[in-house]
Amino acid sequence: MGGILALWFAGRDRILENWYMYRFDRGEEEEKILAAEKLGAMGSSYGLAWLLTEERKDYTAVLERTSAMNTFAWRLRSGGPIPAVGERGKRFETALVRIGKPAIPFLVVALQGDAVAQYLSENALVRMCQESESIEVREQAGRALGDYIYTRDGPELIDPIWPPLERERSRTTR
Numbered sequence: 345m346g347g348i349l350a351l352w353f354a355g356r357d358r359i360l361e362n363w364y365m366y367r368f369d370r371g372e373e374e375e376k377i378l379a380a381e382k383l384g385a386m387g388s389s390y391g392l393a394w395l396l397t398e399e400r401k402d403y404t405a406v407l408e409r410t411s412a413m414n415t416f417a418w419r420l421r422s423g424g425p426i427p428a429v430g431e432r433g434k435r436f437e438t439a440l441v442r443i444g445k446p447a448i449p450f451l452v453v454a455l456q457g458d459a460v461a462q463y464l465s466e467n468a469l470v471r472m473c474q475e476s477e478s479i480e481v482r483e484q485a486g487r488a489l490g491d492y493i494y495t496r497d498g499p500e501l502i503d504p505i506w507p508p509l510e511r512e513r514s515r516t517t518r
Contacts, residue, residue, distance in 0.1 A: 358371045361390045368394055377435050384439030389446035395436050396454060399464050402433030437464070444481045448472070452488045466492075 360382070367379035368391055376398070383391055440447050447468070454465040472485035 357386065357388075360386070361388050364388075365390055365394075373432075377432065380436055380439040384442030387443055387446065388457075389443060389450070392440070392443070392450040395440050396461065398449075399433045399436040399440070400460055402430045402436070403460060403464060404429045406433070437468055437471065439475060440468045441475060442480060444472065444476060445484065447487055448481070448484050451485075452492070455488075455492045472512055 364379040365382050371379060380391070380395055380398070382509075409500045440451070451465040451468055454461045466489065469485045469489040473482050473489065475487065476482045
């Protein structure tokens, strides 16, 4: 009996990951979002490509809506810039950020993609740097983002990122 129970607990996460992936493919919109949030909370790397694809769909839809409206009228009415990602996209991005360390290599590869993939990946990595509870995740995301910005824009833009990370690391390792 104990062996069966041990097998259940060992395979439980894998079963849940498969169930949530099934919800991604077959579920209604709210089920997809909830499945993304659950996988993010689990730190599961399953569905990373799907999450970025769904966030891209939201980004594209928001751009299509905002390009159809008068930008000047939007700013007068809302008092701010046109949002680049809608609520749906923010929830998918939050799931990517919550996955943490397993998502970083995927996001680094996405930085080499087209402009939309770069934008979405940069945002996710920045949020990881700001919001992750793990210093290791924040450091790895910052380093990946820093390497990308360094190769894209040169050293003058990346230098300000490292001193705060080093201060925080020395504070947490004492």
